[in-house]
Amino acid sequence: MANNDGAPISVDVAGVDHDESALSPEQMLKLVDDQQSVMVRQQLSPIPWMLGVWGIAWLIGFGLLWAAAQSGSSWISVPLVPARVAFAVLIGGAIVISTILGIRISTGVQGNSTFAGTVYGLSWLVASTGFSTVGAGLIQNGLSPELASLYFPAVFGIMAGMIYFLGAALWQEKSQLVLGSILLVAGAISPFFGAPTNNVVMALVGGGSMLIAAIVFALHLRRMA
Amino acid sequence: MDELDPVIHASARLRITAALATLAAGDRLAFPRLQQLLEMTPGNLSTHLRKLEDAGYVEVTKAHQGRSPVTYLNLTARGRSAFEVYTASLKKLLG
Numbered sequence: 001m002a003n004n005d006g007a008p009i010s011v012d013v014a015g016v017d018h019d020e021s022a023l024s025p026e027q028m029l030k031l032v033d034d035q036q037s038v039m040v041r042q043q044l045s046p047i048p049w050m051l052g053v054w055g056i057a058w059l060i061g062f063g064l065l066w067a068a069a070q071s072g073s074s075w076i077s078v079p080l081v082p083a084r085v086a087f088a089v090l091i092g093g094a095i096v097i098s099t100i101l102g103i104r105i106s107t108g109v110q111g112n113s114t115f116a117g118t119v120y121g122l123s124w125l126v127a128s129t130g131f132s133t134v135g136a137g138l139i140q141n142g143l144s145p146e147l148a149s150l151y152f153p154a155v156f157g158i159m160a161g162m163i164y165f166l167g168a169a170l171w172q173e174k175s176q177l178v179l180g181s182i183l184l185v186a187g188a189i190s191p192f193f194g195a196p197t198n199n200v201v202m203a204l205v206g207g208g209s210m211l212i213a214a215i216v217f218a219l220h221l222r223r224m225a
Numbered sequence: 226m227d228e229l230d231p232v233i234h235a236s237a238r239l240r241i242t243a244a245l246a247t248l249a250a251g252d253r254l255a256f257p258r259l260q261q262l263l264e265m266t267p268g269n270l271s272t273h274l275r276k277l278e279d280a281g282y283v284e285v286t287k288a289h290q291g292r293s294p295v296t297y298l299n300l301t302a303r304g305r306s307a308f309e310v311y312t313a314s315l316k317k318l319l320g
Contacts, residue, residue: 023236025315025318025319026319028234028236028239028315029312029315029316029319031236031239031240031243032239032240032243032312032315035239035240035243035244035263036243036244036246036247038244038262039243039244039247039262040247042262043247107255107258108254108255108257108258108259109248109252109253109254109255109258110252110253110254110255110288110297111248111249111251111252111253111299112249112250112251112252113249113251113252114252
């Protein structure tokens, strides 16, 4: 061990430690940039997967709900009950997968962001339970199945949009603001198309934009490498 | 000639400091995770962390997860500003 601890040394002194020789300023600066980009990429790497899983769940899930409601009038014929089950499985699966990926992002990190991440994760559960409860209450008070099939996709889209807004604020990420706005608009306008076309709006505008976001994010991460 | 901080002016410790500097304020990173991100051996990482800790740049927190002890690391305010001064002087050197 070289005994120059504590005393500032000039940059041209090679070998501060025996095992860790100091490189040129260019190389040291590159080392900083490379290491920080590894950190950021590792942190963000599950995000395209999260977006992709949700995009597929929406695209196929709402697509199936739409197809089932066509009731034999078109070339496609999907029975209603299996379609609803498949929708629930797809959305449930997306929740499970994105929770696991979310936990992976925060592995080994402890502190302020743990609280923020937990609250964010819980907001999905809390909001979807709240909206579902309102829906159940409306049905109990005479909301027809036709109107219920407009209500649920709409609030689902608005909920997802709001939570992406929350994510944008938490991680100061403008891209989530864009995606959140699209989902909000998709949810809000979907009832105007009537059932079952509202499901097509959710599948294509909602699911489609999440899949596009997944691809854009994946390309962005690759460019950072 | 600008003088560079000898604590950080060694590639292993510079990488450790740069990695920890990406954490949000108030966050700590577990030792195994840092080791994996830096691709360093535990022994090597410990040695350099001790030097950073001795300089007051890194804070070491011992915690327990269930029964197993976990060591968490974060840059101190002093460490963060030393890193900023260091990168600023590198940039100045390069013009």
